[in-house]
Amino acid sequence: MTINVNPPVAADTQQQMGPQDYIRRSASTVPEPARKLEAVAKLIDVSKCIGCKACQSACLEWNDLREEVGVNVGVYDNPHDLTPNTLTLMRFTEWVNDENGNLEWLIRKDGCMHCSDPGCLKACPAPGAIVQYSNGVVDFVKENCIGCGYCVQGCPFNIPRISKVDNRAYKCTLCSDRIAVGQGPACAKACPTKAIVFGTKEEMKAHAANRIEDLKSRGFANAGLYDPPGVGGTHVMYVLHHADKPTIYAGLPDNPRISPVVEAWKGVTKYAGLALMGVAAAAGVVHMAISGRNRVTVEDDDEARRLTAQAPGAQPLDPDKEPMA
Amino acid sequence: MSEAAIHDSRRPVPPVSKKDLDRGDRLLLGREVVVNRYTRWARINHWITAISLILLALTGLALFHPSLYWLTGLFGGGQFTRMIHPWIGVVLFFSFAGLFVRFFRLNLPAREDAQWTARIGDVLKGNEEKLPEIGKYNAGQKFVFWAMSILIVTLIISGLGVWEEYFSDLLTIPQRRVAVLVHSMAAVAIICVWIVHVYAAFWVQGTLSAMTRGKVTGGWAWRHHRKWLRALAAYGQRDDVTPGDKR
Numbered sequence: 001m002t003i004n005v006n007p008p009v010a011a012d013t014q015q016q017m018g019p020q021d022y023i024r025r026s027a028s029t030v031p032e033p034a035r036k037l038e039a040v041a042k043l044i045d046v047s048k049c050i051g052c053k054a055c056q057s058a059c060l061e062w063n064d065l066r067e068e069v070g071v072n073v074g075v076y077d078n079p080h081d082l083t084p085n086t087l088t089l090m091r092f093t094e095w096v097n098d099e100n101g102n103l104e105w106l107i108r109k110d111g112c113m114h115c116s117d118p119g120c121l122k123a124c125p126a127p128g129a130i131v132q133y134s135n136g137v138v139d140f141v142k143e144n145c146i147g148c149g150y151c152v153q154g155c156p157f158n159i160p161r162i163s164k165v166d167n168r169a170y171k172c173t174l175c176s177d178r179i180a181v182g183q184g185p186a187c188a189k190a191c192p193t194k195a196i197v198f199g200t201k202e203e204m205k206a207h208a209a210n211r212i213e214d215l216k217s218r219g220f221a222n223a224g225l226y227d228p229p230g231v232g233g234t235h236v237m238y239v240l241h242h243a244d245k246p247t248i249y250a251g252l253p254d255n256p257r258i259s260p261v262v263e264a265w266k267g268v269t270k271y272a273g274l275a276l277m278g279v280a281a282a283a284g285v286v287h288m289a290i291s292g293r294n295r296v297t298v299e300d301d302d303e304a305r306r307l308t309a310q311a312p313g314a315q316p317l318d319p320d321k322e323p324m325a
Numbered sequence: 326m327s328e329a330a331i332h333d334s335r336r337p338v339p340p341v342s343k344k345d346l347d348r349g350d351r352l353l354l355g356r357e358v359v360v361n362r363y364t365r366w367a368r369i370n371h372w373i374t375a376i377s378l379i380l381l382a383l384t385g386l387a388l389f390h391p392s393l394y395w396l397t398g399l400f401g402g403g404q405f406t407r408m409i410h411p412w413i414g415v416v417l418f419f420s421f422a423g424l425f426v427r428f429f430r431l432n433l434p435a436r437e438d439a440q441w442t443a444r445i446g447d448v449l450k451g452n453e454e455k456l457p458e459i460g461k462y463n464a465g466q467k468f469v470f471w472a473m474s475i476l477i478v479t480l481i482i483s484g485l486g487v488w489e490e491y492f493s494d495l496l497t498i499p500q501r502r503v504a505v506l507v508h509s510m511a512a513v514a515i516i517c518v519w520i521v522h523v524y525a526a527f528w529v530q531g532t533l534s535a536m537t538r539g540k541v542t543g544g545w546a547w548r549h550h551r552k553w554l555r556a557l558a559a560y561g562q563r564d565d566v567t568p569g570d571k572r
Contacts, residue, residue: 027391027394028391125387125388125389125391125394126394126403127391127394144403146388146397146402146403146404146406146407147404147407147408147489147490148388148407148489149487149489149493149501150388150505152489152493152498152501153487153498153501153502153505155498158498162489162493164490167404167407167408167490259499259502261499261502261503261506262502262506264506265502265505265506265509269506269509269510269513270389270390270509272513273389273390273509273510273512273513274390274392276513276517277513277516277517277520280516280517280520280521281520284520284524284528287449287524287528288524288527288528291449291450291451291528293527293528293529293530294451294453294528294529294530295530295531296530296531296542296544296545296548297544297548298544300544300545300547300548301357301358301542301543301544301547302544303544303547304358304542304543304544304546304547304554305357305358305543307543307547307554307555307558308352308354308358308543308554308557308558309354311352311354311557311558311559311560311561312559312560312561313352313560313561313562314351314352314353314354314557314561314562315351315352315353315354315561316353316354316355317353317354317355317356317357317358317359318353318355319355319356321353321355321359321540322355322356322357322359323357323359323540323542
């Protein structure tokens with residue numbers, strides 16, 4: 001695979017990736033795959049983006065999605081947020097650079113980052129609803145999705161959206177269906193400035209290095225690659241002219257990682273919880289075995305009769321309802 | 326009372342009052358002594374709560390640990406399990422609220438609770454004669470009652486926060502992470518409390534009939550809730566019982 005090449009797909013084209021390439025599968029395990037695909041990545045060069053939204057359109061078109069007609073609230077973001085239909089979104093930020101007083105228009109194409117350590121997959125309770133391929137693609141399998149929203153809690157980037165129509169989660173697939181037949185993602189194909197390029201992760205890192213060198217020569221001393229190590233690196237990377245402060249790009253997290261709360265929930269709570277319930281039940285079995293049932297004795301019944309013999313307000317017992325002796 | 330003291334001189338006979346009785350508690354004398362412990366409506370209320378709690382545990386555990394995901398098969402799959410769980414939670418919340426109103430007064434702490442708790446070893450050994458005389462509920466039952474109350478409030482609040490279908494905008498994502506963690510921990514706790522509750526009901530022979538037919542034997546009341554039986558022996562029933570409240 002090379003940068004932004006989209007060869008024609010012949011009729012006899014074979015699928016180059018499939019379930020045999022899963023390295024992770026939510027709420028279940030997968031056998032060690034027999035082969036390992038080369039890691040792929042999409043590189044988004046923010047400095048080359050002109051905000052045309054061709055990528056957004058290409059995404060809608062390839063995935064056959066429609067977005068509702070929205071309302072203009074005075075910003076370029078359209079729609080205003082990612083939705084179950086808008087899997088990628090241009091986010092526009094007007095930022096004043098304190099060093100030189102320049103107003104900079106930062107445009108970031110938001111969407112799934114395809115983390116190497118995906119929080120969505122970790123949080124997902126439905127077997128096989130989220131899968132990760134050995135080339136790094138993290139994909140949602142909607143047939144297995146139950147719509148619980150745990151992936152939303154798990155994601156460090158606030159990406160998945162749950163459809164109110166079919167109660168299933170949606171996000172960028174990295175065009176896994178295109179990658180499987182040797183194509184690049186639709187957004188990369190559509191990008192007129194080649195701000196979005198796609199290839200192997202190594203190629204993309206090398207390409208980014210050239211771009212960063214160029215940006216530094218133009219005065220962006222802090223230009224750099226966004227490939228956050230907190231999530232094991234990502235398979236969607238950014239070239240940022242201000243890589244020292246990612247958060248200025250519409251809230252791109254400075255150091256994303258799976259939240260410790262999610263780790264606690266999906267780690268110790270899950271195992272300790274089951275163990276605790278097991279111990280409680282086992283304690284009952286052991287106690288019953290040791291002490292036997294706590295039985296009422298004949299003497300207890302006699303005492304009760306004696307105590308209550310003269311009780312005022314008592315009612316006669318229907319002889320049919322006498323307890324068994 | 327002096328008569329009772331002769332039969333059991335090891336323990337002081339506690340003073341009793343009508344306040345030790347619930348509406349519907351009633352002494353029935355025949356060849357054997359029988360005590361009405363729970364009214365029909367209290368029992369219906371209890372079993373709605375119980376069924377809800379069991380369904381919630383099954384649907385919740387299915388989404389709690391992958392090894393239990395197969396439980397979704399009992400409910401027609403993951404989507405339906407995800408959909409029905411919060412609604413059952415709503416039913417449980419209101420159903421338990423009914424139980425709370427019915428039971429909370431006699432579950433308030435009493436002097437003998439500390440002594441009972443301090444002798445938990447004798448409780449577990451079944452050495453009833455070493456325990457203080459107990460009213461309608463012992464400290465263990467009170468623990469279950471209050472633990473259930475606190476945990477159900479915790480579960481409904483945290484549960485609403487992560488009810489994706491209707492309340493996905495109620496909390497921020499970091500808040501929802503905390504809510505779902507709290508929800509799962511509270512769920513583990515309430516299942517453990519439930520195990521204690523069910524086990525105790527089986528272990529103490531003669532208890533189940535209180536929630537099935539509403540009655541216990543006099544011997545059971547004498548053995549486990551003697552202060553309550555003494556109040557019944559002294560008054561037979563609460564005065565404010567109307568004929569309509571039968572059983």
